[in-house]
Amino acid sequence: MLSTLLLPLLVGGAARAATDLSQYVSPLLGTTGGGNTFPGVTRPWGIIKLGPDLDSGTDAYSGYLSNGVFTGFSLTHESGTGGAPKYGVVSQMPWSGNITNPLLDLTASRTVADQASVGYYLATLNTSTTVELAATEKAGFYRYNFTGAEETRNVVVDMSHVLPSFRGQGLGQNYIAGGIEVFADGHYEANGTYDNGWNRSPDWTIFACGRFNQLPSSMPVFIGTGTTLTAFGQSTSANGTDRLGAVFTFPSNTTTIESRVGISFISSSQACTNLDGEITDQTTLDELVNGTAQAWNDEIFSKITLPNATDADKEILYTMMYGAFIIPSNKTGENPLWNSGEPYYDDTFTLWDLHRCATPLWHVLQPTFYEEYVRSLIDIFRNEGYMPDARSSFFNGRTQGGSNADNVLADAYVKGVRGKVNWSDGYAAMVKDAEVTPVNNDDPQAPDSSTKEGRGALPDWKQFGFITPTFSRAVSRAVEYAVNDFSLYQVAKGLGNTADAAKYLDRSAQWRNHWNPASSSLNFTGFLVPRNADGSFVAQDPRYCGGCYWGDAYYEALPWEYSFGAIHDVATQVNFSGGPEVFLNRLNAFFAPGNNPSNSTGTSQFNFTLNNPSNEPDFAVPSLYHFVGRQDLGVAQSRFVADTYYFDTSSGLPGNSDAGAMETWWLWNAIGLYPLTGQTTFLIHSPRYSMDIDLGSGKTLKITVEGGDQHTAFQVQSLKINGKDWKKNWLTYDDIFERGGTMEFVLGATASTWFTDGQLPPSPGAPGIAPLNITTS
Template structure:
């Protein structure tokens, strides 16, 4: 899929064709912009590098801060004041915007630093970004796992410059700046320097090498050069007195002369940063082509894990780019933890678990289980050091920043790993932290009062107890497992039997309709609470807007009245909101997989496109893109239950490279998915030649089967209507068994 990836998808405000059919009734209140960036990245790598405009929220682009509707603009077109490192991917209001160590090629005086030049001739592919600044300098970026390499092609000039600003961080919007509170820079030898800044409690070190023989190198402070200076130290920096500082390389350039800048990064000091640079890039000049080629090869290997028979190039681009966006985060930085000194796994930009636990983490676990095991180890170490399993975790101190979003979401991730029996995790050690974490913050309310508000936390905690019971069973603590199973029944207190929906409460970025159709561990009882299959389906039909009139989406700076009218619809938000990701598959549990197919195909056909405006909302660290990947394949992971629901795929054939062998998904009577077009329904399924009556597979089955063959047709069938996905209150627990 490498050739079809377009990293510019999602970097602009949503620009999709007018929705047709069912999708015309969906209303999207959250930001209508993907919030991705096109910069150079490495699969699950520590470092990214991109053009820097200071725009919200990645530092790339043209938009102001926004949380509703169409974003306003800071700039008319793409601009950059240089090129920074470390960017979020697709997130929204995270209050942690990175963009450290800005490198700016210049052919003007230092006073021009901070100028935003127009960007032209932008090019992006996995692991590579290039553009030409309005100053005439051609700029190219690539990265390794812990390094970045820049290559600048200058025009002829008597005083060309490479300026590194170590003081910059964050965004050029109100309250978006990140100020280093401690810093030092040092010149080492001609063409080499190092530095370290402390931002939000974390030390970030860089070792820098510049391939420009004969150029002068100088430190600068407050835009004034410091000739002869070799060190610059700040033990205390106050935001109110911060002045920019950094280092500069300066000399005459020939026409078309290239200058290479190599940066190695570490959270454990400058010496480790140097080691990381040399390990990633090597030593010597002209390393850019080799690093770019190696990163491209790694991306080809990762993206090659999934192949599809796309109906056209647009579908191939949307899918390939979605897979690419799904493999950027979290950022793995082995042996780099700034919080403990031992070697071992470490990761940041788990931003946030609320965004990725339903779709992106299950995709990583399916395709790259070794990465999931490493993430589990990192999460446990974070918990041991900071006292909690984080809901979100950044390159910053304070893992509990996102506690309002959800409770105990990491437990779902651990439960899937546990049920797959993946090696490399000390489950007794894990059990200690998983149990302890259930009693923190909102967990105390759950235990004392039987309910936690926001009411969605009640569902989180009940589900986490169910997940943890499976892990307690694995470590043979049967009394604890039984206690966890009993506490997992607390989800009932969250629902109002009179409405079949959640009780009134406050909600994080949504309302009770958005959260009411979560896939619980006891969907059989949940549907009964709503009045049975037919009543539950009626609620879902209303939510998804069956027979509803088309709606108008919020515009730029929508009014309170406009937003209130939209929220009053109580409508599916068209994948613009994370809690809605799993709602279409709730139909499976009521014996209506035909409805699942209708909603999912409407979303695939209407809510994704090519170009900068091709996403319906924030990509959220790949959470939205991973949804598209799963939906296109005709699968959906029920996170925490080691379960995959099966539906109509959006491609005729696909192949997944899994750890135990390739899985091919084939179809018969396939029809391409089109906006407003007819829907293909599952008629029957065969797994390795054997009939599969149930609409789900266990994670173990998915790893070991070689072919999933789906017979499709233009009308709903009886498949999946009789045998339902498992629930804890089923008379006979479903174990997966043989297909």
């Protein structure tokens, strides 16, 4: 149970109040088993993500590993990411005894498991030292407790520290240069410049300002190459490309040292301003922990309340909410690249993952943040030429498939987000994605076209109406480009641009040109396969995808999975598959155990089903049952995934969290809806329990559950929306979210005939447009 992971809620001897929803959260969820979540301390969307960095010879994507040795505790991390580590900069490391070379042997193992609660982190080192961490938005707080023999106490500040990568893909971060200066009052100001990481970014710089609660007895700076010192002495400043930092030494009878550090991406003086404005020399650890818990309560957790739920229900729900709002990072006022009155959000990793479930949830639970995020995407386009599909350290990259910021903007537009969004500029950004091929950034893993931004395979998409093997990830891109073009259609239609609307609606049907009706698997025919420039199809077993990676035709999913991917055009999928009954059987085969013959396709194998709950392309597939009138099977399959692959343990996610994408899929499952991004449609599933959702501006969605059980009796028996009997298996944003509303469910163990009006969910893709004439081979 999650309760076994929770810190006993005692910090400085004061227990948290029973009404504190943060007490139900375990930041350790997803830290093992490939979830890669960040368990350290942070506030919602905070720049500071202060936590441990460990080394076991494998990539520590968020800094944390359950094994290995501590190499430092740094102020910046991401959460739930893969590919290669990012950040892990501005590090401190406590050490007892004389240090002759701070570049050597400064590692420690843990003696007991780390403990984490919202706003607090505790690590116990085998050097008879404990490390306690707390944070605000732009500053971090360290408390070191030394319990060993009396010898000199040290805190090593290493500005050349980064999270390394061991995968051998050329994605490891590099320390480029930096500087550090220590002052007579014991504080230091430093900077470091770094590059690379998963998004292959060029140089970026961070500034730090640190203060201690007592004056060090000495403060030597060090410079070195590799493990060899070139200078280590009482000089007060150092600059250069060699590794550098400073050692702050305190008397041997010191038992506790506190350090507070502010950061900025603008200047050292701004880092000091950020620090002194958020953590003063009078601020206590308890105050910081309680302030962070309160921020999460006020801004995040209070948005969903459970009037009748058990503690176990609250533990998993609020833990999932926590994981969903760690990143992106709100760097408004800290953008070194341009001055703007617009918000600035960084560390989007990635919209390929997030647009399916996360961004629609951000809109529902955090409408102010969501509008700011949309404005930030558009402002990045204004200043850099393209919106990002992913962005970190002030740099776009990497784009895995389509230009999925288009989907985010379309979803916001059709659901009425206006506010301060400049939709003229927003649509211009979308058109740029759809019409202008980005400059190739020569990514060695996919050298054919840009992985930085935009749509690198546009030449084929515009010339042929499909994407040839000239371009990597051809089939994946074709599906995503079609959805992206549908997004342009939605906004163009809303803006009254009828010519563009017709154009992009037609282009949104081009995924059909990859459909080979002769391709067969498991007694089903018709799958999306690669296609040559002469129109011929490339032979492809739909249960295999080659490497499922950057250079392949299918990215991180099988042909079976991508053949369900045109979420705007499901009616055509049903038609191409042979009609509703065949499509139903096809879905059943997708979820049947034993139909995936290989565990080496690049996908996680879950009972060898074709369904892969560890990866985002399959998020919507259980909901496709709704389009053939079998909402009950959609509920059953999605509830099976939620109950089988999500656990209340540190390994409780089915795969990489992907910046909270996994958590948001589970949260929609708990709410009992599934969003179709870029449309106003939500598919009705079955809520896990009664809940009240604060929609902002005084609006509330009240969901009640009568009868049933969330694990064994979750089928809908009847539903009332806003007091009226509801007979459709879908609803729109206006029905319950625009003004608030009520959903009253009666649940039971078996499927019922509640869905009786026969009106299937809308499938707004282009009607009547057939695929191009085909040549099979």
